[in-house]
Amino acid sequence: MTEHAPSLVELARRFGIATEYQDWTGRQVSVPASTLVAVLAAFGVAAGNEQERNVALTAHLRSYWGRRLPATLVGRSGDQIRFWVHVTHGDPAEVWLQLEDGTVCGGIRQVDNFTEPFDLDGRWVGEASFVVPGDLPLGYHRVHLRSAGTEDSTALVVTPDWLGVPERLGARRAWGLSTQLYSVRSRQSWGVGDLTDLTDLAVWSACRHGADYLLVNPLHAAAPTLPMEPSPYLPTSRRFVNPLYLRVEAIPEFAELGKRGRVRQLRSDVQRRAARVDSIDRDRAWAAKRAALELVHRVPRSAGRELAYAAFREREGRPLDDFATWCALAERFGADWHRWPDSLQHPGAEGVARFAEKHPHAVDFHRWMQWQLDDQLAAVQSQAVRAGMALGVVHDLAVGVHPDGADAWALQDALAPGVSAGAPPDEFNQLGQDWSQPPWRPDRLEQQEYRPFRALIRAVLRHAGGVRIDHIIGLFRLWWIPAGAPPTEGTYVRYDHEAMIGIVALEAHRAGALVVGEDLGTVEPWVRDYLLLRGLLGTSILWFELDRDGCGGPLPAERWREYCLASVTTHDLPPTAGYLAGDHVRLRESLGLLTRPVAEELASDRTELAAWLAELRRVGLLGDGDDDPEQVVVALYRYLGRTPSRLVGVALTDAVGDRRTQNQPGTTDEYPNWRVPLTGPDGRQMMLEDVFTDRRAGALAEAVRAAIAPATGRSGDR
Secondary structure, three states: OOOOOHHHHHHHHHOOEOOEEEOOOOOEEEOOHHHHHHHHHHOOOOOOOHHHHHHHHHHHHHHHHHOOOOOEEEEEOOOOEEEEEEEEOOOOOEEEEEOOOOOEEOOOEEEOOOOOOEEEOOEEEEEEEEEEOOOOOOEEEEEEEEEOOEEEEEEEEEEOOOOOOOOOOOOOOEEEEEEOHHHOOOOOOOOOOOHHHHHHHHHHHHHHHOOOEEEEOOOEEOOOOOOOOOOOOOOOEEEEEOHHHOOHHHOHHHHHOOOHHHHHHHHHHHHHHHHHOOOOOHHHHHHHHHHHHHHHHOOOOOHHHHHHHHHHHHHHHHHHHHHHHHHHHHHHHOOOHHHOOHHHOOOOOHHHHHHHHHOHHHHHHHHHHHHHHHHHHHHHHHHHHHOOOOOEEEEEEOOOOOOOOHHHHHOHHHEOOOEEEEEOOOOOOOOOEEEEEOOEOHHHHHHOOOHHHHHHHHHHOOOOOEEEEOOHHHHOEEEEEEOOOOHHHOEEEEOOHHHHHHHHHHHHHHHOOEEEEOOOOOOOHHHHHHHHHOOOEEEEEHHHOEOOOOOOOEOOHHHOOOOEEEEOOOOOOOOHHHHHOOHHHHHHHHOOOOOOOHHHHHHHHHHHHHHHHHHHHHOOOOOOOOOOHHHHHHHHHHHHHOOOOOEEEEEHHHHHOOOOOOOOOOOOOOOOOOOOOOEOOOOOEOOHHHHHOOHHHHHHHHHHHHHHHHHHOOOOOO
16 A cells, blocks of 8 residues: 555545545555645645645644634434534623524523634634534524624534435335436427427326336436537536427417427428437437527517516526526537636626626527426426326436536536546446546535535426436545546545435425435445435346345345335446347447456356346246247346335336447447437337337336236226
């Protein structure tokens, strides 16, 4: 192990930066000093030599004593929350609590604190401790301090000790489809699946097959410029939604448009092009849809609709204005705000306000589209629940945002510069991953009372029955990679998981929603236990569920986790038919992503597959000699029915016999990631209407429904 200077180790510790870690093979790895220095720089801390580190350590200590209250207090319902205050030594400290509804209440009591006073520039600062009672309601409250005529306050966030599943789901298990919406196109959509298509898919799966939820890819906003970023996991904003998913004809004002023929022609042109190519053409679809949306935007609105729009703008406030302004600026100056004039590189810069005043129509167009998206998202959830779903739509929250995008511009004071988030090497991605996304700065989140994070979670849950949080372990620790370094030369940075998970639970509780954490990959074992204790579901993918305490073969169904969403595959793997054929190994070999010979990788993969087939035969779900892919797929999903998992997920691609993967981690343009349309087993494009009548899709849905029916007591149509 490499020995680091004690001052560097201590400085890293104070900022939650790991100086060593255990990799996926169990080997202890020492983080290079250059990585530690670069990550500290992202915190605004110079640490290149001993003198700089000593200065930084002193500044960190002085910063602590210079604060009169902690930046944010977070605790769980039922727990007494202890906190410190700093006042001039000997001065009295008056402390009181104001609840979220404005009520002022007592109950805060002082407890012993024998910390010695600190000399801060000749003023002795004393520390006192107080305890907040444990019977406070959930919510965002404030603790106030008055001493020597000066008043300060800080946020007190009381979060649920346990979230669990919504009451309307009860104790029963549930199944649902998972889909990449852009790939699911109907004969009425504009070459890209949209929110009306999502509604129809939800209604079909609920009414015909008893589904309780529909998990959809992140619908986060992409930059409105061309070429449009295809990855839903690299958005320009996570708080706002991509207008590419709007159904133009579903906007109320479309009925009053005098140029409806022009809109229909735009749609027809896109549809003809989509039928001729074997990939999703977002650029062509967005160019046509944007032109149509501009026409509808100009249509006068009724008095009631104007009131609704005004209410939406008031609710969303400054963040909506910032986002809309960024979009208008991006269309004028390009989507990389780092290349804009200096007067535009921060939302508070004077040039930004002047631009918004000069281009009100351009800014309002992007505000208006977010209003339409809010309306259509509300309609999807409403229709899904009315069709019988207990949960409705489960949205997906990406890990981060594009470094040049709207959130990186608007929230730059809360994000870390000079580093990107990613993942260290693991069994499936042996070179590691760099997601090119600026991570949250944990210290800035705390200083800002987690307001950006609170707003993000609230937004994604506004019209949802649940949220899947991609790489939820990033709320505990996240792999930071210095700019220019390979993913192997990063390190972990700790976050206050009590605060982050607590806020997620609080917002989900208020929305009546559940939370699914994607906890795959390299995960500290205690993290999964913690999520369970807080009532958040984990994720189990069949191919990764191995008996690591036994022979290493498949984990028997009865030993799977109860509190999780179980599925056979994920969007980072081929659909199951492709997996059975070894497509994932051959694809990685063709792209140079393997670290051992392809023959060895295939042999290992075939051994694992054989073990799963043997397990299916052992439990009577597959006969001897049965190797037809469709039969195997059905058997694998029936196996999920034998687990105790509360949620069972069926990939739409598996339902229709598709083989092509949507995304190959570790690639960008080498593979058409996120541009693969839904196809059938023959490789031909499949429209949404065809799914509704597809024998294979109906059979798999009914097989899963029957597999979980004994635990739910449900059978037949609702």
